[in-house]
Amino acid sequence: MAYSTPKPVQQKNSISFKELEIESIDFFVRMMSMLGMPKSVGEIYGLLYFSRDPIPMDQIVKRLRISLGTASQGLKTLRSLKAVRTSYMPGDRRDHYIAETEFRRLFANFIKEEITPHMESAKERIERMESVIPSTDHHADEFYQIRIEKLKKLTKASSRLLPALAGLLKF
Amino acid sequence: MAYSTPKPVQQKNSISFKELEIESIDFFVRMMSMLGMPKSVGEIYGLLYFSRDPIPMDQIVKRLRISLGTASQGLKTLRSLKAVRTSYMPGDRRDHYIAETEFRRLFANFIKEEITPHMESAKERIERMESVIPSTDHHADEFYQIRIEKLKKLTKASSRLLPALAGLLKF
DNA sequence: TGCTAATTTCATTTTTTTTTGAAAGCTTTG
DNA sequence: CAAAGCTTTCAAAAAAAAATGAAATTAGCA
Numbered sequence: 001m002a003y004s005t006p007k008p009v010q011q012k013n014s015i016s017f018k019e020l021e022i023e024s025i026d027f028f029v030r031m032m033s034m035l036g037m038p039k040s041v042g043e044i045y046g047l048l049y050f051s052r053d054p055i056p057m058d059q060i061v062k063r064l065r066i067s068l069g070t071a072s073q074g075l076k077t078l079r080s081l082k083a084v085r086t087s088y089m090p091g092d093r094r095d096h097y098i099a100e101t102e103f104r105r106l107f108a109n110f111i112k113e114e115i116t117p118h119m120e121s122a123k124e125r126i127e128r129m130e131s132v133i134p135s136t137d138h139h140a141d142e143f144y145q146i147r148i149e150k151l152k153k154l155t156k157a158s159s160r161l162l163p164a165l166a167g168l169l170k171f
Numbered sequence: 172m173a174y175s176t177p178k179p180v181q182q183k184n185s186i187s188f189k190e191l192e193i194e195s196i197d198f199f200v201r202m203m204s205m206l207g208m209p210k211s212v213g214e215i216y217g218l219l220y221f222s223r224d225p226i227p228m229d230q231i232v233k234r235l236r237i238s239l240g241t242a243s244q245g246l247k248t249l250r251s252l253k254a255v256r257t258s259y260m261p262g263d264r265r266d267h268y269i270a271e272t273e274f275r276r277l278f279a280n281f282i283k284e285e286i287t288p289h290m291e292s293a294k295e296r297i298e299r300m301e302s303v304i305p306s307t308d309h310h311a312d313e314f315y316q317i318r319i320e321k322l323k324k325l326t327k328a329s330s331r332l333l334p335a336l337a338g339l340l341k342f
Numbered sequence: 343t344g345c346t347a348a349t350t351t352c353a354t355t356t357t358t359t360t361t362t363g364a365a366a367g368c369t370t371t372g
Numbered sequence: 373c374a375a376a377g378c379t380t381t382c383a384a385a386a387a388a389a390a391a392t393g394a395a396a397t398t399a400g401c402a
Contacts, residue, residue, distance in 0.1 A: 019303045020315065027296050027322070034289055036207060038360055052314055057379075067362045072380055093370060094378065101318065103325050118205055125198050132190045143223055144191065147272065151198070154274050157340050165336070169328050209390055228349075238392045243350055264400055265348065 024050045025064075035110065040066055040074045045083055045099060054087040054096030082109050108166035119159040126151050195221045196235075206281065211237055211245045216254055216270060225258040225267030253280050279337035290330040297322050 025046035032042035043064050048055060055063075061071045075097060078084040083106050086095040100106060126148065133144045196217035203213035214235050219226060226234075232242045246268060249255040254277050257266040271277060297319065304315045 016303050020300055023296055023300045023303065027293065027300075030289065031293070034207075034286070036205075040361075050315065050318055068379080069363065069381080070361050073361090076380085101321055103321065115205070118201065122198065122202065125194055125201075129191055129194045129198075132187050132194065144221065147221055150272055150274065153341075161336070161339060165332070168332060170324075211391075239349080240351080240393065241391050244391085247350085 021047065021050055035114075037077065038074070040064075040070045041077050044071065044074045045078060048084060048097055048099035049101065051099070054089065054098040056089075056092070056094035056096050058094065060097070081106065081113060104166055104169045107169065108163070111162050111166065115162055116159065119155055119162075122155050123159075126155065192218065192221055206285075208248070209245070211235075211241045212248050215242065215245045216249060219255060219268055219270035220272065222270070225260065225269040227260075227263070227265035227267050229265065231268070252277065252284060275337055275340045278340065279334070282333050282337065286333055287330065290326055290333075293322075293326050294330075297326065 025043050028046035028049065029039055029042035032045065033039065043066065044060055047060060047064060057068070057071050057075065060066075060075075061068055064071075066074075075084065078097075083100050084097045085100055087098050089096045129148055129151075133141060133148070196214050199217035199220060200210050200213035203216065204210065214237065215231055218231060218235060228239075228242050228246065231237075231246075232239055235242075237245075246255065249268075254271050255268045256271055258269050260267045300319055300322075304312060304319070
């Protein structure tokens, strides 16, 4: 038996909700794309952000007119960032999604998932540089040494500061 | 009369410089792509970063095996971020490029050029949301109000914190 | 000023990323 | 335990982004 989703309160009412929803989607599409996320991820989050009720995937598909595959992938991404969570709905076997709205935590997660790994491999790459500094030309050595030192400072500062940043956010 | 570029010191010497150069290019290609910049921009900066001598565009093209168009575009981007500057070479009418290596300043510039404008338009979008809050359902109002408030705090915190961030960097 | 080298622009091509949708894989329940 | 519903996966298609290279423009020199 298929589930007929009862229309939630805000959907019945008015054009203005639809407008708000559109603004929200627009907002998060841009926000997310600044962070390198595909449009669909922003759309899904934007839809959920102003939804009082948890939404199942097939509704997301229908409302955003995206494919099942995209929705599934997008939700997977959002889950891994802990930007959405599923909420249990009695008598319905579909997963219902709800937006996580504590941006501080979202941000911390984003840094942990997307930035930190890159910083680690950057450090390895710098080590490799050091093992390879041209050693013939002594004058040159100093030049390279300084440049490498700068890279070290950059990565060190980044990997300290970025995780700390989330804590600074007061919201 | 065409200019024959005299081979700079580091080019003659050794495999190890070539290796360092490759690591550098690799490093910045990844770094830049985290910031949403195309590969070519990272390549150019990576090449310049470990070059003692300023390099003219045609040499960049030759060494990186990229097209003139790409090089020109990439340098334009880097110039706009103040990540490179041209240095005058007497008796040579080509522009010679040199990498700007103060990351603090680069970072500040990046935020000013790439982030701040987006934050501004985000704020406008939030204002539009406020003008459109569903007004029929009073219970609903509160919900939307809270969500909008969060977005405001997010954008406010971001546009304060991000520009300040560059100052915090100690390198 | 006219000539030539250097650079930029931009329509086209190539590459990369994202989306689609059908098939495979789970999971619940009758 | 079988059938139906929900979700994931993945090869192919579509869309978006980046690179190419030739033509147009600009700038320096003679």
